[in-house]
Amino acid sequence: MKKKIPPFIVLIALMISVQSMAQQTGSINTQVTIMGQSRTLACYVPTNYDPNVSYRLMIGLHGLGDNGNAYRNALITVLKWPSIFPNTIFVFPDGGTDANSDFYVPAGDEIIIDSARSFAMSNYNIDNDFVVLQGFSLGGRSAIKYGLDHPTEFKGLLLNTPAFQGKNDVQNHPVSSLQFNYANASQLPIYLTVGDQDFYYRILGPAVKKLKMNDAVIRYLPVAGLGHSIPDSAKVVPSFTFFEHPEVADFDLDLFDIELSQHTCDASITPACFVQNRGSAPVTSVEVDYQFAGGSGTYTWTGSINAYEHARIDLPSMVTADGEQALQLSIGKVNGTENDTVVLNNQRNDTISVDLIAESTPLNEGFESVHSDWVITETGTIFQWSLDDEVSRSGQYSMATFNTILAIYTYGNVESFESPVMDLTNTIGNKLTFDVAYNYHKYTPPYFLSDTIFADTLEVVLSTDCGLSWQSLYKKGGAELATVPDPIVNALNLNQCFLIPADSSEWRTDTIDLSAYDQESSVIIRFNYISGEGGSINLDNIHVNGLKIGLVENPDNLFKVYPNPARDYFRIQAGLEEITSLRIWDMGGSLVLQDDQTQEPDTERQLDISNLPTGLYQLEVEADGQRGTSKLMITK
Structure with a gap:
């Protein structure tokens, strides 16, 4: 028969086990089983660990292709985080055999974060009120997902360039997002760094805006000159102080966004701005100073915003002027008489292209100089149309963009740019011509089980009511749009994703009949590039012209x-x-x-x-x- 072991013997055995583990310091590893797989927790315990002292805990999630051991070495040995975060125990869970994904693949994988916490709590003297979840790149994306889902479990989130996978991911697309619980953003402090040379810099701007719109307790720190990396200690060491005391002053308003269209034909605009109260004192009134199109003024908003709450401020109507106009906003007095003591976040500028006078045709655009009357739609992604100084049909520049499965998920996204308003009433038989160079992507085994095509689409649309409605004129993609006979096959890095035309034979001139719009006095043409997650396109030498009417013969x-x-x-x-x-x-x-x-x-x-x-x-x-x-x- 089986012998029943007295409970006090079990307790003694557990205490001996915990004491034995607690005596280990420095870099140590332990194994946990997650969904049937043995996984490593790479840990660092201060060498002067004292079991009678309560220690802070940081759980660090590594990025793509990394592992817990290597990540521990980077933060502990190279960046020397124990010296900037003293009295802290670090646990770096391993992402598993699926090294090219995050801590949410496969489903349920994130449980290792709780296992890391449980291990530290069971074996060391941890301050349960000071547990920080840190993450870099895809680990940062997992950290913000997990932190927003479990906000009461952490003192704060330390995020170093969290790799949101594009606009769809940020906006909680039902198919291509982790589904971030932004509603909980006000429940825990978030300290977020990103380099302004980072691939994800432009993506994180909309993500930070989304967080602030949900009253996030956030400190956002772009780092000049930094790529996809963790910044030096001077940039991250303030995070623990921020977690303890998020409000740095009595009055600190963050003017974090301007709501303003990019293109208008109207004689006046009514912009709005958004502010967040990062101070400790409640705010009941804000003066907003504005300058626009040669005019200026001050608008006083009244309401109530407590610490880290935000407010929308609808500004008064402003008279426009033809051409590109800059709107400049700044914070003035707060609560009638108080000064905002942190001025770095008190100003914001934006521009709008105003078309009060339509341009007569012909319109000829070769992109050889800056033309502010052509408007690129700002989408906050790296895939926006931009000037390309390496590929052109003539001159030095063309307009270019691309998509690829090697970067973030973009399927269905639309990148656009559009012409100024044109008057076609003085010409007949109008036509639009443009030069295009394009190719799409194809993958074959062993990269896919069978040949797989990824092909973007170019659509040209036209508006006669200043962008309120659009008519499609042209839509081509894949082999139909391609200007070379064969697709780009098995591109394995970004440099291989682009078509670099060898000569003019790899360009094509396409023509669209605009004669149906000969009598229209307010025409805008827009080029839409629709992502199928594969393609490289350049456009050059865009012309709109027809036969002149009403001209005197010499x-x-x-x-x-x-x-x-x-x-x-x-x-x-x-x-x-x-x-x-x-x-x-x-x-x-x-x-x-x-x-x-x-x-x-x-x-x-x-x-x-x-x-x-x-x-x-x-x-x-x-x-x-x-x-x-x-x-x-x-x-x-």
């Missing part, structure tokens, strides 16, 4: 042209006025030659047309503010 003999018909060249003689612009259009409405060279009065010069085929053309000349036209026949 008024007052502004110029003379000969020979006409011409073959490989013609000569143009200026009249009494200086010629400032010359353009040649074919009968289909396409601009085939543009020359903006100034020509003095009563002079003549020769222009090369050897590359133009036989046909009838329209020559348009501008001189002294007048425009004149002439027919030009070319015969070969």
